[in-house]
Amino acid sequence: MTTAATPAPPPGPEASDPVALGWMTGFPPPPDKAITYADGSFRAFPQLRWSWSHVRQIVPTVNVWRGTGGPSPLPRAEQDLDALPVTTMGGEATTFARALVDTYADGIVVLHRGRIVFERYFGALKPHQPHIGMSVTKSFTGTLAGILVADGLIDPAAPVTAYVPELARSAFGDATVRQVMDMTTGLAYSEIYTDPSSDIFALRRANGMAPPLPGVPQPSLLEYLTTIAKQGEHDRVFAYKTVNTDVLAWVMRRASGLSLSELLSTRIWQPMGAEEDAHYTVDRLGIESGGGGLNTTTRDLARFGEVMRGGGSFNGRRLFPTSVVEAITCGGDPAKFAPAGYATLPGWSYRTQWWVSHDPHGAYMARGVHGQSLYIDPKAEVVIARYASHPAAGNVANDPITLPAFRAVAMALMG
Amino acid sequence: MTTAATPAPPPGPEASDPVALGWMTGFPPPPDKAITYADGSFRAFPQLRWSWSHVRQIVPTVNVWRGTGGPSPLPRAEQDLDALPVTTMGGEATTFARALVDTYADGIVVLHRGRIVFERYFGALKPHQPHIGMSVTKSFTGTLAGILVADGLIDPAAPVTAYVPELARSAFGDATVRQVMDMTTGLAYSEIYTDPSSDIFALRRANGMAPPLPGVPQPSLLEYLTTIAKQGEHDRVFAYKTVNTDVLAWVMRRASGLSLSELLSTRIWQPMGAEEDAHYTVDRLGIESGGGGLNTTTRDLARFGEVMRGGGSFNGRRLFPTSVVEAITCGGDPAKFAPAGYATLPGWSYRTQWWVSHDPHGAYMARGVHGQSLYIDPKAEVVIARYASHPAAGNVANDPITLPAFRAVAMALMG
Known part of the structure; x- marks a missing residue:
């Protein structure tokens, strides 16, 4: 008879503070402070407390230019909201400042x-x-x-294939633009972040946010979208599946x-x-x-x-x-x-x-x-x-x- | 008896124009217009005519922030230099405009x-x-x-190891900061861009500008610097070797x-x-x-x-x-x-x-x-x-x- 080990809870907000933990400090960072793309540590906790503010150091990116003008003004009228009382859905009393810490706020x-x-x-x-x-x-x-x-x-009522014929044989072959906009498509695609076999991880390999599997041909993001098969019917229910958004962006x-x-x-x-x-x-x-x-x-x-x-x-x-x-x-x-x-x-x-x-x-x-x-x-x-x-x-x-x-x-x- | 094929000369400036060639256009770019990191095409000619303006889409980068102020003024007093006569070192007459085109200027x-x-x-x-x-x-x-x-x-007369002890057993173990600043170190390191076995290509794998070789442990940039062995003496002659600069940056x-x-x-x-x-x-x-x-x-x-x-x-x-x-x-x-x-x-x-x-x-x-x-x-x-x-x-x-x-x-x- 074996006893399943209970996984330790993740470190709390203070214990996981990325500055206190010294991630990626030192020249070079020592192995126990290093965060890399290839080993997947950049998306592990608590490393992601550093990574989510440093994504462009981890993967290639394209710039979204702000143009030549000065920034638009955001006037200030600061108020002290730190002590504002908050009652959680579970009925616990807390403050706004504490709520931010407890949700691991970065900004x-x-x-x-x-x-x-x-x-x-x-x-x-x-x-x-x-x-x-x-x-x-x-x-x-x-x-x-x-x-x-x-x-x-773009005509929301038009079929997706009016814009992207390559999707004809995929689940999107009989979907409208409105359906992908609202995620009411029926797709054989799962997005369960706690299940390593979930399709979200295949999407990540395709969009570059995870390394390709060794020895397996790696489709690009748009190639991957053409492989999604249909499951169920379109327009019945909302089902949160990121590939809809990537299809919309393709359109x-x-x-x-x-x-x-x-x-x-x-x-x-x-x-x-x-x-x-x-x-x-x-x-x-x-x-x-x-x-x-x-x-x-x-x-x-x-x-x-x-x-x-x-x-x-x-x-x-x-x-x-x-x-x-x-x-x-x-x-x-x-x-x-x-x-x-x-x-x-x-x-x-x-x-x-x-x-x-x-x-x-x-x-x-x-x-x-x-x-x-x-x-x-x-x-x-x-x-x-x-x-x-x-x-x-x-x-x-x-x-x-x-x-x-x-x-x-x-x-x-x-x- | 075989006749060695003469390699075709690279396409000229007009024939290699990256906009006319349509690199990385289309959603997705078709295979003959694609430029990627993994296959090394980003540094082939004529693809590099596109790549050198789009490096951050190819490899990870870190930002150098310009701060919050407006840009410093660069007043304009434009002159027409296009027709300015230029005589090349070979004695040919050309113009400044033509000289820019013939040297494949991007800006x-x-x-x-x-x-x-x-x-x-x-x-x-x-x-x-x-x-x-x-x-x-x-x-x-x-x-x-x-x-x-x-x-x-930094004291230029100090040994490099006063700042980076990890270099003690490398060629830089008995070099001064001044010697790496001026590239007068004696290094067993070659930088010959036309020789694929040249050490410059190992440096590129270490600094991320080329993919690692499959199945071979890949040192990081700073690890790689510690492996450079000495050849000849320091302080005798100038020898252009990029690893000096990377050592200087480490210092x-x-x-x-x-x-x-x-x-x-x-x-x-x-x-x-x-x-x-x-x-x-x-x-x-x-x-x-x-x-x-x-x-x-x-x-x-x-x-x-x-x-x-x-x-x-x-x-x-x-x-x-x-x-x-x-x-x-x-x-x-x-x-x-x-x-x-x-x-x-x-x-x-x-x-x-x-x-x-x-x-x-x-x-x-x-x-x-x-x-x-x-x-x-x-x-x-x-x-x-x-x-x-x-x-x-x-x-x-x-x-x-x-x-x-x-x-x-x-x-x-x-x-």
Whole structure:
């Protein structure tokens, strides 16, 4: 009779502080402080507390140029939110400052009516440094898709194959653009971060965020998308599968003739007056990961949130029509979302790569694994950008603290 | 009896134009337009005409932050230099415009008294886009070393091992910092770009600019430096070997506690008001290639030339003492340089990682393979920054056009 060893819990926020642990310090870093791509340590915990702020040192990237102008102003009206009381979903009393630490925050910027009311950095992140957005990337892709719809370059009702004929024999062969935008396709593709045999790991090898398996031909990202088979029916239920976003980005490139980095630079990054360049991770052919590879500063993520809150206008400039935002905030069908069983997101829906709460404030979010989040509360006139390096990939682990904390901030700022 | 096939000459500048050839266009690029890291195509000609402007899409990089200020002004006083007559070293009559094309220029910025008098871009390069400097990188490393000498953090007369004990059993075990600065070490290390067995290719695998050999343990860049054995004596002759620069950069990191990217950002990039961030390629442990991995825009390279021409001052701001520049422009010992046999550089010397002409104008250069160059003519008050993608690595192939062209520009601007 054997006793299964209980895995030790991951080190807590203070014990995993990447600066205190000295990752990648020393010339060269000693073996026990080294983080590399080839051995996969860059995505292990606690190493990822360093890696998520240093992705471009680990994999190739493409720049998202901010243009030649100065950064758009973000006026400051700082408030002390540290002691703000927060009650977690489990009913525990905490504070906003403690909530940030307990969700392994790397950086946070809170805007109220376009002014910075709160800004903090932790761990390995600095204000000017880009942090990986993980699936927050998807909401940028979705918004850019909406812009191309408004341009008349993409018809959401059209079949995906009208833009990308190579997908004809895949699961996407009979899907519409709207279905991939809203992730209501039926795909034989699993995205379970705790199961090493899950298809998400094959996607990572294809998009360059994991090394190829030795001796096995490695498809590029777009080649990999053509191999996804159908399972079930389209348009029945929401099923969160990153390959939808990468298909959407493929449609966008074909419709516009531009790469994702060119689209983001010209349609959002330059006109919104980003403070720093952003960058995407790329596969071996230079194709951006539209599902998870965008890196931005925390402040620029907040600026993008403010663009959305402003209905496509920011800093006195219109970037895109209000209809683009309205087509997102209207939300998807909660009945299609409910079967996915997100315990922390009751009544929510997914629309054009955004998570929509349908709450009385009309809040909606961009969300990425390990706690990446952009929270927009239109009624409270609040935008919260938070990058993090939580040990758990799935946000169900941090939502019970994060969502009440964000709501508490919004309520406090509404006054 | 067999007849050796004569290899076809590489395509000329127009026939190799990377935009016309459509490298990396299409989503995804078709196989005959693809350029990848793994297959080495990124450094083949004519592919490198695209690659040298897109290095960060091919390998991991670390950012050199430009800081929060606006770019320093570079006033314009443009002159038409296209038709300027140039006589090549071979005695052929050409023009400056033709000389640029014939040396496969990607970008050029000519400054006279700090004003842009001429600026052009070709091929795959754009004004805001960084291009790899190759060994132009070394002159940045050397200048930063000079700054640390002025700081009192590095003693050029000290043994290298005073800073890096790990080098004790290598060729550098009995070398001084001055010897590695001036490349007068005696090393069993060859740098012959046309010989695939040359040690330069082992250095590339170590610094990440070539994939590791399958099944062979791959040392990191700093590990590789400890393996270089001695050959001959130190301090006798100049011998151009990139590992000296990487050893110098290692000394600098140990002396300052800062990475090369942090040193360049804080000591030069931020105070000079660079227009764009720069970046270094890094090895698998995040260590920058101080011998060849720096990428900058052409304009920012020109700005750095103007900092040097100004004796460490630029845009009304002192970046470092004039003594740092003087310790470079004084030059090395031409008698130690002559045996190296550079036919196009008679009477020159090498000092602190710069090439010094000892001509009546006191001209000196940063030089990198495939035509990268920063030419500073103090008497003519001229700085020329030129990035290129010449088919030949060695500059002996383009010097016969380049050097007369640069001198003709300087003479014309002196008036």
